[in-house]
Amino acid sequence: MKKLIIIKYGELTTKKENINQFIRCLNENIKSKLSNFNIVTNYDKGRLFIKSLDDNYDEIMNKLKEIFGIHEIIIGYEIATLDLAEIENILLNLLKKENFQSFKVDTKRSNKKINLTSIEINKEIGSFILKNVLNTKVDVHNPDLIVHLELRNNESYIYFTSIKGLGGYPVGTLGKGILMLSGGIDSPVAGYLAMKRGVKIEALYFESPPHTSEEAKDKVEALARILSKYNGSLKLHVIHFTEIQEAIYKNIPHEYLITIMRRMMYRIAEIICARENAKVIINGESIGQVASQTLTSMRAINEVVKLPVIRPVACFDKLEIIDIAKKIATYETSILPYEDCCTIFVPEHPIINPNMKKCEEYEKLIPYKDLIYQAIKNHEVIKITPNKKNDYEDIL
Numbered sequence: 001m002k003k004l005i006i007i008k009y010g011e012l013t014t015k016k017e018n019i020n021q022f023i024r025c026l027n028e029n030i031k032s033k034l035s036n037f038n039i040v041t042n043y044d045k046g047r048l049f050i051k052s053l054d055d056n057y058d059e060i061m062n063k064l065k066e067i068f069g070i071h072e073i074i075i076g077y078e079i080a081t082l083d084l085a086e087i088e089n090i091l092l093n094l095l096k097k098e099n100f101q102s103f104k105v106d107t108k109r110s111n112k113k114i115n116l117t118s119i120e121i122n123k124e125i126g127s128f129i130l131k132n133v134l135n136t137k138v139d140v141h142n143p144d145l146i147v148h149l150e151l152r153n154n155e156s157y158i159y160f161t162s163i164k165g166l167g168g169y170p171v172g173t174l175g176k177g178i179l180m181l182s183g184g185i186d187s188p189v190a191g192y193l194a195m196k197r198g199v200k201i202e203a204l205y206f207e208s209p210p211h212t213s214e215e216a217k218d219k220v221e222a223l224a225r226i227l228s229k230y231n232g233s234l235k236l237h238v239i240h241f242t243e244i245q246e247a248i249y250k251n252i253p254h255e256y257l258i259t260i261m262r263r264m265m266y267r268i269a270e271i272i273c274a275r276e277n278a279k280v281i282i283n284g285e286s287i288g289q290v291a292s293q294t295l296t297s298m299r300a301i302n303e304v305v306k307l308p309v310i311r312p313v314a315c316f317d318k319l320e321i322i323d324i325a326k327k328i329a330t331y332e333t334s335i336l337p338y339e340d341c342c343t344i345f346v347p348e349h350p351i352i353n354p355n356m357k358k359c360e361e362y363e364k365l366i367p368y369k370d371l372i373y374q375a376i377k378n379h380e381v382i383k384i385t386p387n388k389k390n391d392y393e394d395i396l
């Protein structure tokens, strides 16, 4: 008998055509997440198995809780036989460590060559337990213990409990997106939700020194680091936005500052997508939250790009977004007080219903193509990994 972890895929099994690619990607993501552990994985269409050579299953479980595409995580036992008498003997030993007054048996039999049906096996194992374990009874509705038995090709598996995984699709199976990551509450949550649907992300941050501080950038790095737990290592693109922002501030009517600034951000995001082979832009816009997020504003801003813009929190209330931010532990970092480049140049009366023709007219007042070209040329890339090893790691 061998202890091991059994992974159930959940939603993946509904994607019949892509399932092999999905499971292969999940296996790679698991191996990369557990690269410091001495493990072996193998899988088929129904289950993925992880054996640890060092028996540190609790630590491994904690890491697996950060991987999308996993529906259930189970610590179980593999027995190299399908023979019920042998299984029963081993089961009896395992049951000695369990404390229960009622139980039921739940058998799954993917090997259809076995003569007995699942229900017949439940009955057989059930009466064996009743005969050999004192003071217990069968309770199919609310048992203290469920004895799960899975009979597969040449092996069987026993387990008693499972914990829920994160669900979703393995990160990377749906391609790549560029997440506009500010230091706020919304955009890290947007990134998390996009990763949950299988999108691998790279982050894009616009900084405006000296109007924004080094601390504001550190904060974005810290947020990117939290997101990298789910993404695998993550590229953070930092765009020096000062010249563009100052040109807008000096030359364009102030009620249009935010609208035009965001059009510039979108243009740059689309160029980064093209360079990084990403299919979509992702951001933390939420309908109605601020002037630049009315439907008319969104349309005027969106107009400058062709790529789809995914807004995972578009229809969430702020409180719902905060709940997720707390759950994924970005909230505490997001509420640190450093200035964002948008907050510094906020006009007193930003326009709620910008006119697209006017946007185009005003943009002619600044050499924005040259400015964007320069910004892209000078942009900085920081490699973010889940655990910072030392202060210089990012530039090594």
Ligand code: ATP
Pocket: 179, 180, 181, 182, 183, 184, 185, 186, 187, 188, 204, 205, 206, 207, 282, 283, 284, 285, 289, 290, 292, 340, 341, 342
């Ligand atoms: P957040 O809480 O994510 O900062 P917000 O409610 O403050 O969002 P805005 O400042 O209007 O909203 O920004 C909307 C979205 O635009 C952000 O969620 C983010 O995706 C993107 N964004 C804003 N500022 C920046 C920035 N400096 N760098 C990168 N992306 C940004």
Ligand code: MG
Pocket: 182, 183, 184, 340, 342
């Ligand atoms: Mg913000």
